[in-house]
Amino acid sequence: MPKRPSGSDSVTLRQVSEAAASPMLRGDFRQLASGASPTWAELADALHFSLGDGRIWLNDQRMVLIQSQVLGRLRQEIIDAFGMETAKGIFMRVGYMQGVRDAELVMKRFPDQDLTHALAAGPRMHTLEGFVKVVTRHFEFDREKGFYHGEFHWHDSSEAAEHLSHHGLSAEPVCWMQAGYPTGYTSTLFGRPVLFRETECLAMGAAHCVVIGKNAEEWEADAPEKAYLGLQWKARHSAPSTSAPAASPLNETVKPERDEVVGVSARFLTARLMVEKVADTQATVLLVGESGVGKEVFAQQIHRLSSRARGPFLPVNCAAIPENLVESELFGVERGAFTGAVASRPGTFERANGGTLFLDEVASLAYAAQGKLLRAIQERKLERVGGTRLIETDVRIIAASNVDLAEEVRAGRFRQDLYFRLCVFPITIPPLRERRDDLPLLADHFLRQFRLRHGRHVRGLTRRAMDALLAYDFPGNIRELQNMIERGVIFAEPDGQIDLQHLFTGSETRSAKPENLALNRLGRIDPTGLQTDYPENLRKSRKPEYPAQPRETALEELTIAENRLFAEALAQSGGNLSAAARHLGISRAKLEYRMRKAGLL
CATH class of the missing domain: 3.40.50.300 (P-loop containing nucleotide triphosphate hydrolases)
Known part of the structure; x- marks a missing residue:
């Protein structure tokens, strides 16, 4: 059995999986420790606003804010024009594609997570995006047998609320887009089709929505979801491997290098x-x-x-x-x-x-x-x-x-x-500064290219490194980005991530980075450092909201915050220093040195 963290009577699922003779092929929601990674804070950290630039990012995916009432009105017009069944298929397909993209995001941002933790992140991602509050009642799976079963409760569904406002009480469940989301998310991770069906709905007068997920073949043969989604249920998406160690980038199939036209802007x-x-x-x-x-x-x-x-x-x-x-x-x-x-x-x-x-x-x-x-x-x-x-x-x-x-x-x-x-x-x-939507795609393309060329195992870019790239003007355009990514691949630690100091080592002048989605004590967005449109003389005359602290006090508080961050990362990783270091984006030796210096080890 794996060693338990000092002062703890439990071990994490990850520790059990690492200690097992073979990787775990089955999982159960009850095995998850409270606060299991990826946490709310880790997922929220992936969401940030490029203020004044007209862009919102969820990791490397561009997002948009749209009023729920607009979706409700669009839904009503599609129902009036094409009928209920066609509208149901359209919105279920939209939700399905959203779930697929979020599953790919979780696999990319948290590549070391086992399948149980990756599946548990789905309800958090779904809630984070504002459509509904998801409460996981239970899920379990067995990949060898191809078995999955889950039950989830949805509270305050925006889709149900919009249906009620336009059509009144319904005789059947109406959260079509929300039902498509877990179907796409879970099927992508699980590697085989899993259908989610709403059995109770707020729009039918229930206190909340109830959703059941099962293997596609366990639903009746004429399950309409298959037709709505337009799928033949082939395993088109690879799931996180639990039967073998994660493939190293060095083991990727080497293809002849050829420059490609990459972009979506x-x-x-x-x-x-x-x-x-x-x-x-x-x-x-x-x-x-x-x-x-x-x-x-x-x-x-x-x-x-x-x-x-x-x-x-x-x-x-x-x-x-x-x-x-x-x-x-x-x-x-x-x-x-x-x-x-x-x-x-x-x-x-x-x-x-x-x-x-x-x-x-x-x-x-x-x-x-x-x-x-x-x-x-x-x-x-x-x-x-x-x-x-x-x-x-x-x-x-x-x-x-x-x-x-x-x-x-x-x-x-x-x-x-x-x-x-x-x-x-x-x-x-167009120059690169006018196609910032393409930066994550280009960075990933060059990262894969240079990992193969130089034989370096680099896991990707840190969040703040990507933030800095998104804010940089790139006077050298694609060629400069290519050079920076190659530099990062060479400079980064083995099995580590590319950070700011690996990218900006030349004469580049970094711009102010896009703002992250930080929450203040009232739960509101708190974009610190936001630049205003006030004239320069008025901006200088405005008094700060808080008095400036002495330099010594500020440094002490910074040290305390850093130590708290280290302790939280270690606790979340179950006492595993290597996992905590990966989470923080630094080397294990650096984390151990700092924690010993602070008396935390």
Whole structure:
């Protein structure tokens, strides 16, 4: 048996699982210790507001605040337009997808949790999001037998309240979206379909809603939930492993590295849609955007989606070609054309024949070279330097510029005729500071990429590291983020997390971080440090709400708060120093040193 924490007569489920000869494949809600992780505080810490920036985040998922009455009115209109059964299916599907996403969030944020703790986090997540207060009565499962059974009570369901206000008392349960949520959440974690059905409902006159969850096959054969959710009940989502140790990132299947177009923000999706529209044509494309936004990655994507995908993709950095060598590099050279030309050599146009030629930083070409480029693009024929015969080429041109070519034309530095030849289908790629919604996705993409490349086991980014990235302006755009994540992977401790000190080690200037959702004693949001819109002179004249403390007193209170944090983390982990250190995002040695120094060990 595992050792018990001093002064305690109980052991945690995690300790039992770690001490067992094989990982536990079954669980019971009664096995959970009170305050089992992930706690309310840990889940609430994942929710934060990017004040003044129009964004709310739940870990790396963007959220929105919407009035319950708006959902109620939308629900009423869908019922009136399509009928009760169609509305039921729509809202149940919405709840299902919300549960799936929250299950993925819990698996990502708390990867070391066993299945029992991960399942127990579902009702807390559901309550945190404000739809209903969930009270867990009981749940148990056996993964080997594929068995699950749970009972939950819902109090103050917003969905039931809205139904009552629009339709009065109902003859059947109406919390459709809320029933879909645990179905999606539990099925994702459990790895097989688990259906939740409301048996009593506030809208039917009951004191509260009662929900039962069972394996899909245990409900009657014509369970309508299957049709509502549009699922064939295939295990499409991997659950947290309890039959083997969690796979290390080093054991991930190594795929050939290829840059990918990643993002979900509105401006990014607009650019990607334009890429998809033009890719299967032969049109010339002009990519415009700041340095580092990924213009070459977009060009590669256009090539991959085109009919020329089997042909070569040849990138040319026009800024790196000396002015006197532009013609020979682009069009090739015949033997003896000039001193040193000992052999004939094809240029980039010939080598890209049948494929795509990507001209990066095309604005840096000399004025004379621009004329020769225009002729080759326009006539689809070229002559090698020192040659006498015309060579036909079949090349698609994708050009890129980090400056406004129209402004360059007005300034007389770029040929107007070449500009119109290149600007057949312009695509503007937004800078990273204008697509902050994509930061978590990009960070995760680069994290997986560099873990494989450098053979480092890094678990991810800490919450405050992600907060800092979300607030940073990224003058170097995607390239700078890529460098920071690679730096973090190299710098972070093995099996640890990437923190602020691992990311911001260069000349980067961090912005004020987004505010976390902190609760004051009255339970209200308390965004400390919130900047106001007062004029500077008025802001300076406002008196602080509390008198400033002496420096010594402030430091003492900071030390006390730190020691309390360490003690709470150790208590929540059942006396396991390593687990407490992981929870705090520091190394075990650092935590042990600080606790011994404070006399806590």
